[in-house]
Amino acid sequence: MLTSTNDRAIETHSLVKTFHTKHGFLTRTTRSTEAVRGITFHVNKGELFGLLGPNGAGKTTTVKMLSTLLIPTSGSIHIFGQDILQHTRDIRKHIGFTFGGAHGLYGRLTAIENLRYFAELYALPPRETHNRIRELLELVGLRDRGNDRVETYSSGMQQRLHLARVLLHDPELIFLDEPTVGIDPVGARELRSTIKLLKNQGKTILLTTHYMAEADELCDRLAIINHGQIIAMDSPSSLKSKLTSDAFVELKTSGENLPSVKNVLAQLDPDSEVTYNQHAFVWEVNIRTRQPGVVMELLAPLLSSNLIQTLGVRNQTMEDVYVSIIQNGGA
């Protein structure tokens, strides 16, 4: 284990990553893209920390810098108190990472052969390797398929094999970049259970995901990142409560009855926010309000006269918080 003077597994300060690409043949021009623009955050040991953000927000670039695959343009990163640029090889022994998708495995080799290959890269003792591979295949539910070529695996199975690969050398810090992408709901649930198990074993995990429910369920704290900057960071519950105490009234109606619904909704207080979405012949109406009871009372007669098909109230979800933060540019 790397020695650290504090409880921080990751510490970043003013992290910047700019990519320069050259264009043109005779007259070369350089185009710069700032993928990450001054990110500062920390992750405590044993914490499960989430990075959320839209595509191109800078999540993967951040993870790649933290996992030694990219050198920051400026700023600093410390992993277990060690500077990532000065102790790159040492740090690599203590971290594991996976990037979402079906990449990163040798398709013509079996799962066991893949794991043996990566075990050698991490210099695992041969006596341990055999047992470790067996344990990990058991953990990710691939024990019966260990001798099958990886090219015959579904994307979900490949994702699970990635997780086994990450855990081969028993790293203290794990980076999981969209680990459940492309996995069916049952597989995703199993993978989330495994991630929880790892956290309970004391692993520090940094997770990026597009699935808000997943972030809400798993993460101790999370940061929302957009345009290369962190725009909100806290625990999921704090983010939800800090942002607003609004609730959502949702109803479905037909296009024919929509004007009647709109007439009723015109009586709402100006702070309420109404959005309309059409799905084939059905209109979904979403009302964000601080007074859900009042809104329900207004709409109840429409329900009894069959002008609306469904009516319900729900509390704010992580997805609502995320959308609100991204749209408003910060918490």
Added chain:
Amino acid sequence: MIGNFLRLGIRQMNVQLRMRVLSLWSLALFFTQPAIFSAIGMLLARAVGNTRPDLVYTVLGAGIMGMWSGLVFTSTYDIRADRREGTLELIVGSPTPLRRVVGFRSLLNILAGSTSMLAAVAAALFIFDYSFSGINIPGVVISFSLLLLALWCMGIFLANILAWSRLSGTFVDLLEMPIALLCGFMYPISVLPAWMQQISAVFPIRWGLETLQDALKGSLIDSALVNKWLIALGVSFVYYLLARWFDRKVHDHIRITGELHSI
């Protein structure tokens, strides 16, 4: 320590063999290259009234051509494939240096490419009916070993160029034929203009090959041959050192540009 090193080597070469070498395309490359060049040699020999092509420069030269092309193509393909498959990131992000992985892979590529030479020897024996009597066997063994070393040192050097950027594979592909022509794979180096001979002196393959050609022609182990061996060894070592130096540059460069993976 040594055990770890050897295990890593065996695992790397095993994966390399399974993933890259044991494919119809690679095997076809190792056999078609000498076949094509031997056939050209045969046609040229007939055109000037000979019944058989030259053993050293044409038949075995075609075998060397296959080894060289095999090294260039398989090495180019390796890094490109790892970049495309996302495994280059995993290798670079592991505690094992990329140069060690590349070193073992290049070694296997060269050993696999030696099948081209075997094919050429078989063609010499069974198609062109040559005998190998009168060759300097110890000289051939030492020269061939030095040629393998020269190829390996150039292989690890070229692998660094390939890792440098997504587009550098094209550049390495372009080097294949000029280096083959400059190093005199299929003719004596002395037929080249003096300025070309001077350029070819910077390639260790030229020296390894020249000593092999001399030994095949029955040259004794004299000071001239030993000097060429020493030059082959020295130039190979320079390439090895250059590859080590370049390796560090590549490790930083690809992590600055973000070219560890394909877009």
